Amino acid sequence: MNATLFLQGGLKLKLVKNETMVHSTFDFELVECGGKDFMMIVDLNLGATRVTDDIENVIQYIKDLEQINPACYNIIQQDTNGKWNGYDAVNKNFICFNTETLEDAIKAFNHLGPKNMEKGNLQDTLHSVPVTAGTL
Numbered sequence: 001m002n003a004t005l006f007l008q009g010g011l012k013l014k015l016v017k018n019e020t021m022v023h024s025t026f027d028f029e030l031v032e033c034g035g036k037d038f039m040m041i042v043d044l045n046l047g048a049t050r051v052t053d054d055i056e057n058v059i060q061y062i063k064d065l066e067q068i069n070p071a072c073y074n075i076i077q078q079d080t081n082g083k084w085n086g087y088d089a090v091n092k093n094f095i096c097f098n099t100e101t102l103e104d105a106i107k108a109f110n111h112l113g114p115k116n117m118e119k120g121n122l123q124d125t126l127h128s129v130p131v132t133a134g135t136l
Contacts, residue, residue, distance in 0.1 A: 022057045023049035030066060030073070033106055039073040040102065045080040052079050052094075059089055074109045076102070086112075 027042040041058060043051035051058050055077065059070050070089040076097075078084050084105035086095030097108040 022054060022061045024051045024054040024058055026051050026058060028058075028062055030062075030068065034110065036110070037073045038106065038109070039070065039075045041075070041077040043078060043080050050080055051077055055087055055094075056092070059087075074106075076105045076109065078102070 025044045025046045025048045027044060029040050031038050031040065039059075039062065041051055041062075059075065062068070063070050073089070075087040075089055076084055077087060082100070083097075084099045084102055085097050086105065086109055087093070088095060095109075095112070097105050099105045099108060
């Protein structure tokens with residue numbers, strides 16, 4: 001299924017529906033903003049497992065599809081309540097921004113400091129760690 005979702009500010013996200021290990025239905029986009037690489041994930045809230053609960057599988061799917069190293073990206077996800085939060089792919093932790101807009105989430109990430117990693121190094125591999133809804 002192919003579809004495109006437009007968010008405020010003209011951000012275009014592509015619909016990703018998959019039949020692999022991912023149990024969530026989500027959109028994502030890889031973009032550069034202010035010299036930093038961002039992975040933006042939107043939970044479509046279509047009755048499947050929430051992205052928050054399936055984040056490791058979602059990120060692994062995007063990694064495999066795009067052939068990228070997620071550790072090189074500032075990961076931002078919009079949950080089913082419409083709130084934007086960050087995710088640290090290296091330490092497997094959510095970063096609670098709880099912002100209303102994508103722009104505010106990007107600003108919050110920018111206050112955390114720069115990512116000093118090389119994009120595209122596939123030697124780092126994600127290891128699946130259970131993430132519960134109570135993590136945020």
